[in-house]
Amino acid sequence: MMAAMAGLPHTALPHVTLNDGTAIPQLGVGVYRVPDAETADLVAAALDLGYRHVDTAQQYGNEAGVGRGLRAAGVDRDDVWITTKLDDDHHTPDAAVAALEGSLERLGTDHVDLYLVHRPGPDADADAETWRAMAALRADGRVRSIGVSNFDRRRIDHLVRTTGVVPSVNQIRCNPRLPRRGTRRHLRRRGIATEAHGPLREGRLTEHPVARQVAAQVGRTPAQVVLRWHLQQGTIVFPKSADPQRLRENLDIADFTLSRREVLALSSMRRWL
Template sequence: MANIPQVALNDGSSIPQLGFGVYKIPDAETVDAVLTALDAGYRHIDTAAFYENERGVGEAIRRSGLDRSEVYVTTKVWWTENGYDSALRSFDASLERLGFDSVDLFLIHWPAPKHDKYVETWRALERIREEGRARSIGVANFHIHHLQRLAQETSTVPAVNQVELHPWLPQTAIRQYDEAQGIVTEAWSPLARGRVLGDPILDALARKHGVSPAQVVIRWQLQLGNVVIPKSSTPARIRENLDVFGFELDADDCAAIASLETGERTGKDPDDLG
């Protein structure tokens, strides 16, 4: 089993730095995928109400034989359910589908600023944490100005900000802001949905270290200090994505990856959704 580092959060808890994402894995296939991940050594599973596979995640953890406390579970409220009461209902529904009494991390999935409900949603998350039903609370896809508004209008700093982050979009400004505020940056789409993997620079680095291009990118993410959640439904790739602790990128390697920045996204800009 890989010795996955733990990253300290601002609320006194910690999060495994490398996790397993289940976006776009059908619920019927999620049980097998998560069981494979847990068998490989992952102890952090990232799901969401929008993924429609929370039931599979919960079932896999129960079938795994692991104690619930051994697996870190994240889920999220979808932006159409932003709002105080609707976020509370969404959370209750997520717990019911997972079959759990609590989760380790609950996130606002998108700020959807045109709807202007993310501040009241955050207050619902504060209540959920106070009740002990989520050990930590955070946000996803928040720009700096969204985080600044939370800081001005509420009393709790998010533990995590999960954003699209990969070599094309390293999110330097957001990472710096998060670090200054004590927020951990977490990367979704860490491989740009696989689109960066044909790049010749990554191919050369993979040959240099005797690993795959995907392993190079995941290792780069870890060395930046990000929490990273690669996703695959292929057993060999699930295991490969975890096998990133036997090599280290040097300064020249990291500079080469930095040269790939284009600002290109694979998903929406957070200000445009909703």
């Protein structure tokens, strides 16, 4: 089990206000590919440190571990933002509702803070019907916010045009090597927040010479400057790490700011092979 460490004040972490008025912590912890048996310790350690945002998914198979970690940490449920995602096999209205009920049971909670359609299905009109069911779940209180993941501009526009319901979030792969500027501009125009999965490119960006140079200039780690780059773009991030020291480092990015030159240097990483 991970050793407990003194936490950082979670009130210092920035929040992003979504288009439905809810405020999501801009920095969280992800549990992608974490075995369920290990997830509880990871989540409890993260919450003890001061994280207040956990990103999981039905497909990850570790929602129960997230719930156990939340209970082990003893943090008030209302103080923690939990995201889960609709599995690809449940893209019908009834299946989306049943899938959420299963998630709530595994998590041990009566609501999730953000419910995402994990990926677009093959039929855009069928996704629109599922999206209406997602909106109904938000209306009845089992979900606070709804959004999508891995949707391109065309599919988002179809959802909005067909249903009139604008997603609060689109979770996409985004980092300085893949900044997705056009997509992020489109989302901003729609009032949709961008969440970045793979914000450190599975850690590979921490080895990049530009990240190392900027980190040396500001006296931080490469991971910290890349995560700070995300925050200054307005992007919501949730890096994954099972290492207690790395968890703490990733959280400790609220007390410095990158200069415009440093932001531009990190943004130049996209031109590197």
